[in-house]
Amino acid sequence: MLKAYHRKLARPSGYPSTAEGPTDPSRDNGGATEEGIQNELKIPAEAVDDPADREDLPDEQAQTGVTQAEAITLTWNKVSLGAAYALMFLLYFVNALQSTITGSLSAYVTSDFESHSLIPVIYIVSSVMSAATYMPLAKILNLWDRSVGFMLMVLFAILGLILSATCKDIATFCASQVFYSIGFSGMIFCIDVITADTSTLRDRGLAYAFTSSPYIITAFAGPKAAEHFYSFNWRWGFGVFCIVLPVVALPMFGLLRYNLYKAKKKGLLKEKPASGRTMIQSVIYYIIEFDRKPPPPPPP
Numbered sequence: 001m002l003k004a005y006h007r008k009l010a011r012p013s014g015y016p017s018t019a020e021g022p023t024d025p026s027r028d029n030g031g032a033t034e035e036g037i038q039n040e041l042k043i044p045a046e047a048v049d050d051p052a053d054r055e056d057l058p059d060e061q062a063q064t065g066v067t068q069a070e071a072i073t074l075t076w077n078k079v080s081l082g083a084a085y086a087l088m089f090l091l092y093f094v095n096a097l098q099s100t101i102t103g104s105l106s107a108y109v110t111s112d113f114e115s116h117s118l119i120p121v122i123y124i125v126s127s128v129m130s131a132a133t134y135m136p137l138a139k140i141l142n143l144w145d146r147s148v149g150f151m152l153m154v155l156f157a158i159l160g161l162i163l164s165a166t167c168k169d170i171a172t173f174c175a176s177q178v179f180y181s182i183g184f185s186g187m188i189f190c191i192d193v194i195t196a197d198t199s200t201l202r203d204r205g206l207a208y209a210f211t212s213s214p215y216i217i218t219a220f221a222g223p224k225a226a227e228h229f230y231s232f233n234w235r236w237g238f239g240v241f242c243i244v245l246p247v248v249a250l251p252m253f254g255l256l257r258y259n260l261y262k263a264k265k266k267g268l269l270k271e272k273p274a275s276g277r278t279m280i281q282s283v284i285y286y287i288i289e290f291d292r293k294p295p296p297p298p299p300p
Contacts, residue, residue: 063289065142065149069197071263072146072256080197080210080259085210087252088191093214095184099242100222101229102164102180105237108230115170122174133182134189139290141193147256150190152250157183158242165239186188187249194256 076084110116141149160180167173191211199207229237262267277285 014209052121060251065145068145068260068263068269072259073197074268075259075262075266076198078231080255082181082254084194084198084252085207087248087255088195088211089214091187091191091252092246093209093218094187094241096218096226097222098161098245099184100218101226102241104226105230105234108234109167109173110235113170113173118174118233119169121132121231122177125174126177129178130181130185133186136191136290137186137195141190143286145259146190146194146197147253147261148198150187150194150256151249151253153186153190154245154253155183156180157187158245159183159268161238161242161245164244165235187225206209 060178094164107116107119110119111123133250137149140152156179160176160178163172163176164180167176178240192208195207195211196204229240260269264271
């Protein structure tokens with residue numbers, strides 16, 4: 001979608017448009033032919049009749065999440081796009097700050113439960129679980145919706161923070177770290193996918209640099225904040241982010257849903273009728289969809 005749009009903007013003014021139909025020899029073009037123009041401008045022949053140039057609309061053959069992402073891309077304006085990047089910056093900031101603070105407090109938590117030796121086990125289990133989240137989460141984003149996957153990961157993160165703040169034994173703390181790691185890792189993955197959806201390939205490095213820049217700040221502020229939480233109550237080091245995270249995440253979720261509504265209102269997305277499937281049929285359908293390969297690109 002974005003490639004086709006920028007390819008149109010970058011096309012030289014003398015280059016023939018495919019919307020005008022085949023080159024008419026009777027037209028006064030100074031004797032230039034389509035083949036000669038291609039050779040002169042060094043443009044490959046397959047770019048002359050690019051289907052993406054003819055119709056810059058969502059691919060209805062793709063999975064639902066991909067189609068919705070392409071439609072939402074066409075509805076962004078400067079205000080909503082600026083708000084989205086500001087919210088993604090704040091989400092990265094919250095993630096970076098809480099990871100620094102809670103990482104510093106974990107040693108004190110395990111010491112209170114007289115299980116300091118379990119720190120490596122907790123980190124290994126939570127890291128393995130968070131790493132195993134990316135593949136199914138990527139299919140969820142493609143199969144359903146970016147906003148649905150994002151909010152699901154936010155709920156996992158909040159659940160992990162609540163369990164960490166209220167845990168009474170080391171087993172509960174271990175479980176909380178698993179939920180917490182899955183939630184925050186998945187949330188950042190969703191933000192990176194949304195960043196890719198809203199940026200061109202040329203500008204994507206700058207977009208990622210902007211959204212991940214809060215780590216520069218929290219590298220110095222996090223340990224100092226952890227000292228204050230430990231001197232007061234280490235549980236609030238986890239509990240405060242149970243309040244902060246929804247405040248920052250809900251506007252991002254609402255912005256994605258609003259742009260999805262705009263895409264439907266503009267006719268970029270067609271309303272799908274009820275499937276009529278039973279519960280078992282739906283389970284089988286989504287199992288097949290999870291393993292579905294993306295459709296091949298259209299022929300040139």
